[in-house]
Amino acid sequence: MARTQGSSSDVTGPRIRDAALQLFARHGYAAVSMRQIAAEVGVQVGALYNYTSDKQSLLFNLMETHLAELIDARGERPWPEGALARLEDFVRFHIRFHLERLDAVFIAYMELRNLTPENFAAVEALRRRYEDVLETILRDGVAEGVFDVPDPKIATLAVIAMLNGVNTWYRSGGRLSLDEVETIYLDMARRAVLARAPV
Amino acid sequence: MARTQGSSSDVTGPRIRDAALQLFARHGYAAVSMRQIAAEVGVQVGALYNYTSDKQSLLFNLMETHLAELIDARGERPWPEGALARLEDFVRFHIRFHLERLDAVFIAYMELRNLTPENFAAVEALRRRYEDVLETILRDGVAEGVFDVPDPKIATLAVIAMLNGVNTWYRSGGRLSLDEVETIYLDMARRAVLARAPV
DNA sequence: AGGCTATATGAACAAGTGTTCAGATAGAAG
DNA sequence: CTTCTATCTGAACACTTGTTCATATAGCCT
Incomplete structure (x- = not known):
């Protein structure tokens, strides 16, 4: 044979x-x-x-491809006027993109420790590039006076962690539609960073 | 020998x-x-x-002990008047407790898939018990009219996911003190669920 | 001092690991 | 029909895996 x-x-x-x-x-x-x-x-x-060539390369390839697709897809989104509108687009995009690739997202986060140091560095650089998008939005919002965050870097990580949480429980066909979930998370994210309305 | x-x-x-x-x-x-x-x-x-008896038991034991300690420690906290005060205590407790046990927290989350089905069920039950504390706080707050969350169960998961995110980046001796971190996250958590002040 | 139990060693087990490679067949090219 | 290359098999490699067990010593009890 x-x-x-x-x-x-x-x-x-x-x-x-x-x-x-x-x-x-x-x-x-x-x-x-x-x-x-x-x-x-x-x-x-x-x-x-x-x-x-390797089991290791197989893993690295999956991660790298996933993150490259994430960055590309994000790059093709609109970049509307106003940080608030940009935040809304970011949140909706993030949730939708990630929910469509449960396995890849899971791996890209969980298997970091199984990468060789060089591969790890490469993956982390890609992730950082993506996070920078949100950080920029938050900084712009602060400059506009529409957001109020004491530390944009931390707020970025906090918001992304919150959004990523959706992957642990949401499955299509459940109680809530994808759009409803997006809206709920958008609402919480927006509130977490929005400047307070004058009381 | x-x-x-x-x-x-x-x-x-x-x-x-x-x-x-x-x-x-x-x-x-x-x-x-x-x-x-x-x-x-x-x-x-x-x-x-x-x-x-097993490699498996060793893993399960570590997880079970960690979650039992979490629940016990939480049970010994005060239960102040008002959902807002309770949320504050919960957030501060959660961050501090989790930052003190980076390894155990990491394992209790990452190694779930390596548990046998029975062990997995046991661990999940403990986790649920802990999450119920926050869910109760949020529901109480809604009843009091101080919180505004469309779905307390989702808000619980979202807030916990956000808080857990701190474990991925915070290390003592860094730019921010533990107390500052607690305050920042508390602020974001509070905003995410608080009812809007009349505008 | 003698006996008992707690705690370790060290060797062995069968099974599974990632990886390599010579050889064989399938399909395309001439 | 022949030749060439892409694709796969099957066997082998040197190691590592979790687990068991007979055996030996340390420290405590009487």
Whole structure:
């Protein structure tokens, strides 16, 4: 036996990535063996090494791709007038994008410690670039006088942590629609940073 | 060779727990071997099994103990008059308690998927019990008319997610004191749920 | 001093790990 | 039909894994 009927890198490549994504998310990078990934794809272990040099590269690739897509997608969003409008767009975009990729988001956060130092640095740099978008919005809002945050860097992390929390519980088909969830979180995020109305 | 000089379960037991806590937090449960834990303690692998029946039990024990301590410590806090005062106490307590146990908190969240189903259920039940405290505070506040949250359950999760975010970046000795951090987060949490002042 | 129990060692077990590679077949190119 | 390359198999590699157990010593009790 050797090359199998209908085999093609266009098919096997993505299937390997998908299988790895799902298994890493479900059981963790360290707990998943190359043989399990191969079995999920329906192939022998050796075949995986036509598509990745390493188990480590497989992980890094998934993370890097995810974060690059996040930054790209964010870059294509509108950049409306006014920090408040920009915050609204950011929150809605963030929640929607992340809820559409539960596995990738989970991995990009949970498996950081399983990256080599160089790979870790690369991933962190991408994440930072994304967070900078929100930080800029908050700083602009402060300059406009519409936001009141004592420390924009912390507020950025706090808001993103809050938004990310949605991934731990929301599943489509539940009690709330995606739009309702967006609105609820937007409301809380907005309040957390908004300057107080004169009382 | 056999029993070593000065060996005592009062000493070895805690040291095993501490080593496991640190290693699991740093590298992940699946990535840490029993031999690594033993080496950290300065003992042979077999000795670990005088203190735990399983690698799994070791993990579960760490989580369960942590959550039990969290619930106990919270139970000993005051329960002041007014939901706003209760929220303040909750936030300050939560941040302080969690920042004092970075490793345990990290494990209790990250290693859930490495628990057996029964152990997972037990841990989740404890976590729920803790979250219920905040949910109660929020509901009371709504009843008092001091809070305005469309969905107390979601607001609970959102606020806790926001507070937990502090663990990812705060380290003592940094730019901000623990008290300042508490105040900043309290401010954001309060704003996120407070009823709007009449404009 | 002698006996008892707590606590460790060290070797062994079967199974699973990531990775490599020669060889075989499939499909495309000539 | 032949040749060439892309793709996969199957076996092997040297190690590591969690767990068990017979055995030995340390320290306490009488």
